[in-house]
Amino acid sequence: MSAQQPQHSPVRLLIAESSENAAHQFDSLLRDAGIATRMELTDLSMAQAALPDADLMLCNGALPYLEKLLPRFKAAAPHVPIIIINNDESPLSPAEAMALGAADVVDVTETKQLVLVVKRELDNVCQADRLKETRRALNEAERRCQLLLKSSKAAIAYVHEGMHIHANAGYIKLFGFEDADDLLGIPLIDLLDTESGEALKAELKQFRRNDGQENADTLEAVLEFTGKSNSGNTIHGNMTLASAEYEGEHCLQVTVRVAKATEPATGEPSDDTGGATRSNGNATPLPAFLNDSTALFASTEEGFRCTFVGVIDKFDKLQLEHGLLGGEQIAREVESALRSSVGDVPFAKLASHQFAISILAADRVDAVAKLDTHRQAVQDLLLEVNSKTVRPTVRFGGAIYEERNDTGAETCLNSAFATAFSAACLDGNLVELPRTENEDGPNEEASRILSLINEAMENQKFILLFQPTISLRGDSDEHYEVFLRMLDRSGNQMAPGEFLRTAIDYGVAGKIDRWVILQSIKMLSVHRSKGNNTRLTINLTSNSFADPEFIQWLGVAIKAARLPSDAVVFQITELDATNYMRQTQEFVEGLKALHCRASLSRFGLCDKPFEILRHLPVDFVKLDRIHIERLKENPELKDEITSMIHKLQSAGKLTIVPMVESANVLSALWQAGANYIQGHYLQEPSADMDYDFSTDD
Numbered sequence: 001m002s003a004q005q006p007q008h009s010p011v012r013l014l015i016a017e018s019s020e021n022a023a024h025q026f027d028s029l030l031r032d033a034g035i036a037t038r039m040e041l042t043d044l045s046m047a048q049a050a051l052p053d054a055d056l057m058l059c060n061g062a063l064p065y066l067e068k069l070l071p072r073f074k075a076a077a078p079h080v081p082i083i084i085i086n087n088d089e090s091p092l093s094p095a096e097a098m099a100l101g102a103a104d105v106v107d108v109t110e111t112k113q114l115v116l117v118v119k120r121e122l123d124n125v126c127q128a129d130r131l132k133e134t135r136r137a138l139n140e141a142e143r144r145c146q147l148l149l150k151s152s153k154a155a156i157a158y159v160h161e162g163m164h165i166h167a168n169a170g171y172i173k174l175f176g177f178e179d180a181d182d183l184l185g186i187p188l189i190d191l192l193d194t195e196s197g198e199a200l201k202a203e204l205k206q207f208r209r210n211d212g213q214e215n216a217d218t219l220e221a222v223l224e225f226t227g228k229s230n231s232g233n234t235i236h237g238n239m240t241l242a243s244a245e246y247e248g249e250h251c252l253q254v255t256v257r258v259a260k261a262t263e264p265a266t267g268e269p270s271d272d273t274g275g276a277t278r279s280n281g282n283a284t285p286l287p288a289f290l291n292d293s294t295a296l297f298a299s300t301e302e303g304f305r306c307t308f309v310g311v312i313d314k315f316d317k318l319q320l321e322h323g324l325l326g327g328e329q330i331a332r333e334v335e336s337a338l339r340s341s342v343g344d345v346p347f348a349k350l351a352s353h354q355f356a357i358s359i360l361a362a363d364r365v366d367a368v369a370k371l372d373t374h375r376q377a378v379q380d381l382l383l384e385v386n387s388k389t390v391r392p393t394v395r396f397g398g399a400i401y402e403e404r405n406d407t408g409a410e411t412c413l414n415s416a417f418a419t420a421f422s423a424a425c426l427d428g429n430l431v432e433l434p435r436t437e438n439e440d441g442p443n444e445e446a447s448r449i450l451s452l453i454n455e456a457m458e459n460q461k462f463i464l465l466f467q468p469t470i471s472l473r474g475d476s477d478e479h480y481e482v483f484l485r486m487l488d489r490s491g492n493q494m495a496p497g498e499f500l501r502t503a504i505d506y507g508v509a510g511k512i513d514r515w516v517i518l519q520s521i522k523m524l525s526v527h528r529s530k531g532n533n534t535r536l537t538i539n540l541t542s543n544s545f546a547d548p549e550f551i552q553w554l555g556v557a558i559k560a561a562r563l564p565s566d567a568v569v570f571q572i573t574e575l576d577a578t579n580y581m582r583q584t585q586e587f588v589e590g591l592k593a594l595h596c597r598a599s600l601s602r603f604g605l606c607d608k609p610f611e612i613l614r615h616l617p618v619d620f621v622k623l624d625r626i627h628i629e630r631l632k633e634n635p636e637l638k639d640e641i642t643s644m645i646h647k648l649q650s651a652g653k654l655t656i657v658p659m660v661e662s663a664n665v666l667s668a669l670w671q672a673g674a675n676y677i678q679g680h681y682l683q684e685p686s687a688d689m690d691y692d693f694s695t696d697d
Helices: 020-032 044-053 066-076 094-099 111-151 169-174 194-210 286-297 315-342 364-379 408-420 444-459 500-505 509-529 550-561 574-579 581-593 609-615 625-633 635-650 663-672
Strands: 011-016 037-042 056-060 082-086 104-107 155-160 163-167 220-228 234-246 249-262 304-312 347-351 354-361 383-385 388-390 394-400 462-468 478-487 534-539 568-573 597-603 620-623 654-657
Touching: 011 020, 011 044, 020 037, 020 111, 037 044, 044 056, 044 066, 056 111, 066 082, 066 094, 066 509, 082 094, 082 111, 094 104, 104 111, 155 169, 155 234, 169 249, 194 220, 194 234, 304 315, 304 364, 304 408, 315 347, 315 354, 315 364, 315 383, 315 388, 354 364, 354 394, 364 394, 364 574, 394 408, 444 478, 444 500, 444 509, 462 509, 478 509, 500 509, 509 534, 509 550, 509 568, 550 581, 568 574, 568 581, 568 620, 574 581, 574 597, 574 609, 581 597, 581 609, 597 609, 620 625, 620 635, 625 635, 625 663, 635 654, 635 663
Parallel strands: 011 037, 011 056, 056 082, 082 104, 478 534, 534 568, 568 597, 597 620, 620 654
Antiparallel strands: 155 163, 155 249, 220 234, 234 249, 304 354, 304 394, 347 354, 383 388, 462 478
């Protein structure tokens, strides 16, 4: 009985039994015991498809192939308890059946025991559903708390044993730090003057004395303080200390409210204050840029209009490190790269390190993609400044143009400027375009796809398929790549290309990725428990690896599955890696920390594919199918593919080649030195991991 159903609703009872009379006897037995049921009789061969929609399954222990099918049933619907009804003809002992996934085994003559076991398992199902719902609510509450913490204008930090363990953007900015990592481990007392520090010590002692008491969680203290920021500003205000918990760690929440902040008498304000724009003799006058913007937005051509403000990341730090002239050199090189990248698109220099670009695009995705191309143009710069190598980056904050009055372009520019200095852009080297209240939602087709995705998530209409990845170099391990399908309302399978792009655009692909990961590792755990040394490759979308919280969730999921870290490989496309280079780098580094391996797929489509590999320490590279399609049309291209494979292997990458559809292609790839191959010639994707790898020895 699912958590969404009222407790008095019937139990969805699935019975696998060769005798219809016997099935009705079991159903009547449960009804007589006060358990309302809605029975469905099924053949054992058809049970796997019906199992996910059931609450509980009864199965005749004498049915053929039960030993082989039980693990598949458990993998397909781990939340559904399966009770085996044994008789004299049953081939499996209770211990064997339970080892294969049965919740319990009851003799056919023990009717009272059967009723008690069913009641117990139904209670377990309800408890599991309540726990799942509680965890979902807790995760949602924690997510909302994190969002509130990030977006809060108040300066908030968490302190354990007097040391900072986390701080939001307002706190980091108030005390003049570049990012959260610079603040971690610094004692709170180091930010205060001597008198305020002594007062803080007294309050901390009081909190320690009260630790463990009943009212400890409600303790709160307000402390007036004077401190100094990392940039030399004197800060006056009060801080509220309150008991809290952060990531399971008992700590103090420190909320700072500033009365005033006194800046040093000399020096120019940092560009990160978000204050008035500076200008110099080389800057394009702002009104001229507004005229350009207005002309673009007044165009009769329909499109998605927006403005982006670009800021060189940590420019004040670059100036300190390389001097004023070095900083100006960096700014000029970045400006030149941007002007070359944008071409005829309206562009203005707001200050030496700040720029504005107006965009007319097809939609939001197109606008962000265009700006990301310009961001990438700066990231590719390799500058020599005062005999030192510098790789500058730029962050872009955007705003959508809404023509409400004559000041529409100026309002749009101001909003873009605010976005560029918002908490969402603090990490730098990214493109941020907030949505507006008036922005159009999904169109009719997108709404249809999103509706199907929601139904698939709720009703278990996603399907996982597994295609073997065969070693040509004697690797004895079993390798499969996981592919996803979704059932539409007619029961037809939809390939990812039909729904995944919409899911990514509207931010729901991350949920799909997590479902795929959880289901895949559950099935892998069952498969490996049979003695198979199997590895899965799971494809990820940008919604997941660009999410900073995803890597932590992934570590917990793999640990909970008790799998070796190298049993799962996570695969990202070359295009996604190009568009989200910084996030991809951080994600791959996170995988390395978890001792997991990474793969780059669809390789060889961008202009400089090997340049991307220099920044990504992936273990596997999967060539794009276009190379094999060209090889089929022109066998003389074998030398070109051989050269690519050898170059990848020289860089320490294991190569995977898809689309092997004939013996001729297989032979050519073996001669080319490919490490692994995939294709329908070997086996099409199937619902089971049942390929006989021993035939390839």
